[in-house]
Amino acid sequence: MxxxxxxxxxxxxxxxxxxxxxxxxxxxxxxxxxxxxxxxxxxxxxxxxxxxxxxxxxxxxxxxxxxxxxxxxxxxxxxxxxxxxxxxxxxxxxxxxxxxxxxxxxxxxxxxxxxxxxxxxxxxxxxxxxxxxxxxxxxxxxxxxxxxxxxxxxxxxxxxxxxxxxxxxxxxxxxxxxxxxxxxxxxxxxxxxxxxxxxxxxxxxxxxxxxxxxVLQEHLGGATFRPARGESGDSRILAPDNLPIATADGWVSVTCNTDPQVHAFLKAVGRQELLDDPRFKTVAARFAASKDWFAMRADALKHQPTAYWLRVLTEAGVPVMPCHSIESLLEDPHLVTTGLLQHxxxxxxxxxxxxxxxxxxxxxxxxxxxxxxxxxxxxxxxxxxxxxxxxxxxxxxxxxxxxxxxxxxxxxxxxx
Missing domain, CATH: 3.40.50.10540 (Crotonobetainyl-coa:carnitine coa-transferase; domain 1)
Structure with a gap:
């Protein structure tokens, strides 16, 4: 500490x-x-x-x-x-x-x-x-x-x-x-x-x-415009599968927003065939197909343990971190080093x-x-x-x- x-x-x-x-x-x-x-x-x-x-x-x-x-x-x-x-x-x-x-x-x-x-x-x-x-x-x-x-x-x-x-x-x-x-x-x-x-x-x-x-800054969405140009609520954030992703032995938190991050993710998880998939090719496309995008992520990570994905995705430049419990958070080396926790x-x-x-x-x-x-x-x-x-x-x-x-x-x- x-x-x-x-x-x-x-x-x-x-x-x-x-x-x-x-x-x-x-x-x-x-x-x-x-x-x-x-x-x-x-x-x-x-x-x-x-x-x-x-x-x-x-x-x-x-x-x-x-x-x-x-x-x-x-x-x-x-x-x-x-x-x-x-x-x-x-x-x-x-x-x-x-x-x-x-x-x-x-x-x-x-x-x-x-x-x-x-x-x-x-x-x-x-x-x-x-x-x-x-x-x-x-x-x-x-x-x-x-x-x-x-x-x-x-x-x-x-x-x-x-x-x-x-x-x-x-x-x-x-x-x-x-x-x-x-x-x-x-x-x-x-x-x-x-x-x-x-x-x-x-x-x-x-x-x-x-x-x-x-709440409204985040989710007013299409109702911002008069007349409305779509529904309220950010469908990407509210997608049922927008959750920590299960690995073979735990969970990780992963987010890919930019096109380079998405390309790096698809390569890291061995799904290169999706690089040209129109559903995932652009930010706007992934927003519209958020249900498919989150389902694909969940399927891709379930066969390897957490430590594997933390290493592979970090090396690929993909934003990823462990999904901590309260108990494991207390042992996080970053928090210990920065002095957030003081005995x-x-x-x-x-x-x-x-x-x-x-x-x-x-x-x-x-x-x-x-x-x-x-x-x-x-x-x-x-x-x-x-x-x-x-x-x-x-x-x-x-x-x-x-x-x-x-x-x-x-x-x-x-x-x-």
Whole structure:
């Protein structure tokens, strides 16, 4: 494994503070990206902690699920009862010391807490206020949303009908990941604008519209034109046989898009007689005959093992890779070499694998920062930094406004 070295230059968002009032995956994936860019992320949790602490799988402690740990490393945790009347002074100091406020609380609930954009920006005009919603202004506004709900509403699940005869969800949180990445990108754009104008502003990233745009860009097809010049849906992508290809002992993932790649593939699999077949001769022809093309590929590879085809097709210049399981992915030599997987000892959970950022700054991978914290682990330290005295902090603990333990920076650093 390659251990990341200290970067020669500071990370792009060093010195930026993010107040993170998000939970589960979409919001935390956005703030994880900001943390990997160098931002200080203060994660605000309820006194019970983020739902993902338990929803994301079993753990030794019962409160640091695998999924929670992967989406919440490099973040400080502060536990607050946002509905407590004495919480407001804490929130105002946090907002006043932050560059970015990001939340996925529903708009009406956010308004009741006095954390809507208008209220926050009136007091903190340099703040970038970002809200992730399930649905933007429209008939669905305010409805609750999770990833699978959005996959259905945005047309992702329905795409599988043409291929498999029934709708299905992508077996990972596709909507949450996409929205998280779009959110992080929009926030960095707002930071750039603020650097020129000195003003903050308001951002909203609606999940349904964001994912629907991806689906329609890919599959609107002939319905793009008025009147329509064909059916919607990319028939090549939606072809039932457009799947990893079975070999004699496993599967490989192969794609040939250009004519030279197709010619190389046909020669490598011993099907030279098809070089002049009109169905496969051009890009347009293969698009029209995608069913025959995928069926031919499947038949060609089934008689030799995976290792054989990886070698032969790679030598022929055909894009091919093994079709990994989760278990084999952990052993992939490329991922091991690049340092994406980093082994470390967590102070609560013991030995773990952290998944690093794949982004390289100045040609170099950055370290993953510290591992995910226990709920409220940094409450005391953050309040001290905001200027609260020990008596004030103790009173807030006793009144139930804040939660968590009185941990030190040394404890946090021990999780690195």
């Amino acid at each position: 390659t251990e990341p070295l200290p970067l020669a230059e500071p990370l792009p968002l060093e010195g930026v503070r993010v107040l993170d009032l998000t939970s589960v995956v979409a919001g935390p994936s956005a703030t994880l990206r900001l943390a990997d860019m160098g931002a200080e992320v203060i994660k605000i949790e309820t006194l019970d902690g983020d739902l993902l602490r338990t929803l994301g799988g079993a753990s030794k402690s019962g409160s640091l699920s695998p999924k929670f740990m992967h989406f919440n490393r490099s973040k400080r945790s502060v536990a607050l009862d946002l509905k407590h009347p004495q919480c407001r002074p804490v929130l105002e100091r946090l907002l006043g010391e932050s560059d970015i406020f990001i939340t996925n609380i529903r708009p009406e609930s956010l308004g009741r807490l006095g954390l809507d954009a208008a209220t926050c920006l009136a007091k903190h005009p340099k703040l970038i206020h970002c809200i992730i919603t399930g649905f933007g202004p429209g008939p669905y506004r305010g409805r609750p949303a999770y990833d699978t709900v959005i996959q259905g509403a945005a047309g992702v699940a329905g795409l599988f009908i043409k291929r498999d005869g029934r709708p299905s969800y992508a077996p990972f949180l596709l909507a949450d990941h996409v929205v998280g990445e779009v959110t992080a990108g929009a926030i960095t754009a707002m930071l750039f604008r603020r650097s020129r104008t000195g003003r903050g502003g308001e951002l909203e990233i609606p999940m349904m519209e964001t994912l629907a745009a991806f 470390r000892d967590h102070p609560v959970e013991g030995p773990i694998i952290d998944v690093a950022s794949a982004v390289r700054f100045d040609g170099q991978a950055s370290a993953t920062g510290f591992s995910a914290q226990t709920s409220g682990q940094d409450t005391h330290a953050v309040l001290q930094e905001l200027g609260f005295g020990e008596d004030d902090i103790e009173a807030l603990f006793q009144s139930g406004v804040i939660g968590g333990g009185k941990t030190t920076e040394q404890t946090r650093r021990a999780s690195k």
